Amino acid sequence: MEEKKKTTVDIDEALYRPIYETGKGFYITVGVLLMIILFAAFMYIRQVYYGLGVTGMNQPVTWGFYIVNFVFFIGISHAGTLISAILRLSKAEWRRPITRMAEVITAIVLAIGGLHPIIDLGRPDRVLNIFTAGRLQSPLLWDVTSITAYFTASTVYLYLPMIPDIAKLRDRGGKLRWFYDFLSWGWQGTEHQKKVLNRAINILMVMVIPIAVSVHTVISYIFSMTLQPGWHSTIFGPYFVVGAIFSGIAALLIVMIAFRKFFHLENYLKLIHFRYLSTLLLIMSLLWFYFTFSEYLTGIFGAEPHEMDVILYKMTGPYAIFFWGMVICNFIIPVIVLSFKKFKTIKGILFASITVVIGMWLERLNIVIPSLANPRLELSTGMYFPSLTEWSLFIGALAVFVLGYVLFSKFFPIISIWEIEEGREESIKEVEERVKSYLPGPAGTTE
Amino acid sequence: MNGEEKKFHDKIIYMAQLASISFIWIFVAGIAVWILNLISISVDLNDAPGASIGISIIAIPVFFTLAGILTYVFVGFHKKNNNIKE
Numbered sequence: 001m002e003e004k005k006k007t008t009v010d011i012d013e014a015l016y017r018p019i020y021e022t023g024k025g026f027y028i029t030v031g032v033l034l035m036i037i038l039f040a041a042f043m044y045i046r047q048v049y050y051g052l053g054v055t056g057m058n059q060p061v062t063w064g065f066y067i068v069n070f071v072f073f074i075g076i077s078h079a080g081t082l083i084s085a086i087l088r089l090s091k092a093e094w095r096r097p098i099t100r101m102a103e104v105i106t107a108i109v110l111a112i113g114g115l116h117p118i119i120d121l122g123r124p125d126r127v128l129n130i131f132t133a134g135r136l137q138s139p140l141l142w143d144v145t146s147i148t149a150y151f152t153a154s155t156v157y158l159y160l161p162m163i164p165d166i167a168k169l170r171d172r173g174g175k176l177r178w179f180y181d182f183l184s185w186g187w188q189g190t191e192h193q194k195k196v197l198n199r200a201i202n203i204l205m206v207m208v209i210p211i212a213v214s215v216h217t218v219i220s221y222i223f224s225m226t227l228q229p230g231w232h233s234t235i236f237g238p239y240f241v242v243g244a245i246f247s248g249i250a251a252l253l254i255v256m257i258a259f260r261k262f263f264h265l266e267n268y269l270k271l272i273h274f275r276y277l278s279t280l281l282l283i284m285s286l287l288w289f290y291f292t293f294s295e296y297l298t299g300i301f302g303a304e305p306h307e308m309d310v311i312l313y314k315m316t317g318p319y320a321i322f323f324w325g326m327v328i329c330n331f332i333i334p335v336i337v338l339s340f341k342k343f344k345t346i347k348g349i350l351f352a353s354i355t356v357v358i359g360m361w362l363e364r365l366n367i368v369i370p371s372l373a374n375p376r377l378e379l380s381t382g383m384y385f386p387s388l389t390e391w392s393l394f395i396g397a398l399a400v401f402v403l404g405y406v407l408f409s410k411f412f413p414i415i416s417i418w419e420i421e422e423g424r425e426e427s428i429k430e431v432e433e434r435v436k437s438y439l440p441g442p443a444g445t446t447e
Numbered sequence: 448m449n450g451e452e453k454k455f456h457d458k459i460i461y462m463a464q465l466a467s468i469s470f471i472w473i474f475v476a477g478i479a480v481w482i483l484n485l486i487s488i489s490v491d492l493n494d495a496p497g498a499s500i501g502i503s504i505i506a507i508p509v510f511f512t513l514a515g516i517l518t519y520v521f522v523g524f525h526k527k528n529n530n531i532k533e
Contacts, residue, residue: 131481131484133488134481134485134488135485135488135489135494136482136485136486136489136498136499136502136503137489137494137495137498137499137502141485142502145482145502145506146506148478149506149509149510149513152474152510152513153509153513156513156516156517160516160517160520163520178456178460181456181460182460182463182464185464185520185521185524185525186461186464186524186525187524192523192526193523193524196519196520196523196524197520197523197524199519200516200519200520200523203512203516204516207509207512207513211509
């Protein structure tokens with residue numbers, strides 16, 4: 001028994017190691033990322049100084065990379081809270097090493113995505129106008145409200161399940177003891193505290209699902225509430241939500257594989273976790289294709305001239321490479337890789353996940369640009385070429401994401417230690433009882 | 448850290464935690480005031496106030512519930528574990 005306990009403690013040390021041991025790789029990574037971010041910041045200051053003329057945006061394409069990335073990053077944010085909440089709610093026991101990684105993605109990516117509309121403003125100070133002269137009946141302000149609500153909810157939903165682990169770090173002592181003491185809220189692991197925490201997490205996980213769904217539905221309204229060909233569609237709400245969950249799962253898989261490799265977490269993130277998540281990815285790929293097919297078939301069958309201009313621009317015009325690239329990345333590759341067990345290895349899943357993230361970014365590009373490039377007014381068909389400023393800010397945003405994740409893992413365990421312990425101590429018995437309760441009992445028993 | 452120092456440290460930490468909870472309520476109250484201000488503008492301008500009121504009916508309670516959950520956890524943790532008073 002003693003030996004068994006010792007082995008368990010030794011195994012979990014792997015989760016504390018990144019916090020207490022800092023290698024050369026950490027400083028190099030942070031240094032490189034900071035340089036990228038500083039360059040992006042310089043390019044942004046330059047944009048504020050010279051105006052939006054330094055971007056590739058012009059008439060008629062007045063939305064470019066910034067809005068594409070806004071929709072893309074907010075979509076990725078569905079990785080976390082939504083997937084974590086659904087797995088918790090459905091009592092999927094395999095969720096335990098995954099949930100925190102997913103929740104961290106949400107918090108970081110939402111902050112990045114939420115800043116993009118401000119970057120898109122030539123005069124960022126004008127964002128203050130929403131406080132004094134905002135119009136709550138505008139879908140743009142619905143976005144501000146729902147993203148703020150989602151960011152608040154997902155931060156709370158990330159923080160509360162971290163409290164027992166923060167208390168563990170506090171009890172270990174060290175230079176940052178005061179920091180962990182502040183964040184642990186006096187957690188001592190008493191029965192009463194556990195009851196309070198579980199109740200709060202239960203309320204939050206139910207609450208967070210409709211908030212997450214509403215966020216991406218509202219983002220789709222920015223497009224679908226306009227009478228613009230290619231945008232004015234009733235299925236945009238669920239289509240965006242499906243795409244968001246799809247890209248979120250792919251991003252989560254990439255992060256899991258990276259941390260498994262760099263932090264040596266093979267003992268926690270096992271092939272079975274990747275197989276279960278990749279099955280979800282496959283289902284979302286099929287669902288995404290169904291929505292995409294419905295969306296375009298309806299447009300083509302109606303053959304409304306302006307709608308056809310946009311569709312042909314995407315399918316056979318200048319955006320054909322992006323459109324068909326999107327179909328290959330989001331449907332053909334993941335379906336082929338994830339349908340066959342022999343391809344469903346860690347490498348195969350990583351490949352499929354990367355193509356899905358690229359494919360979903362292309363999807364956002366295909367939604368935003370072609371509708372604007374084909375105006376119904378007497379203007380010539382437009383074309384959009386992103387400038388160095390836009391590329392820099394895009395790469396800078398990705399660097400902020402990686403840096404945020406690296407810094408988080410430096411201060412907090414990236415896998416929920418107390419949930420792993422709870423799984424070992426209580427869940428095996430609980431699952432056994434649950435499975436027994438599903439099975440038919442003696443005749444006449446209904447409960 | 449001796450007894451006195453620990454007591455002082457705990458008190459400072461507790462005050463900082465109370466300040467962070469207060470900040471959450473200030474944030475939530477700020478959002479509620481902002482939304483109410485937008486409703487008042489839309490009523491003054493007769494600019495679809497119904498839509499603004501509809502959004503606010505959903506948004507304001509969401510923020511207050513989140514602040515309420517955090518406060519519930521904070522109070523719940525300290526209720527039977529108040530090491531400041533002991």
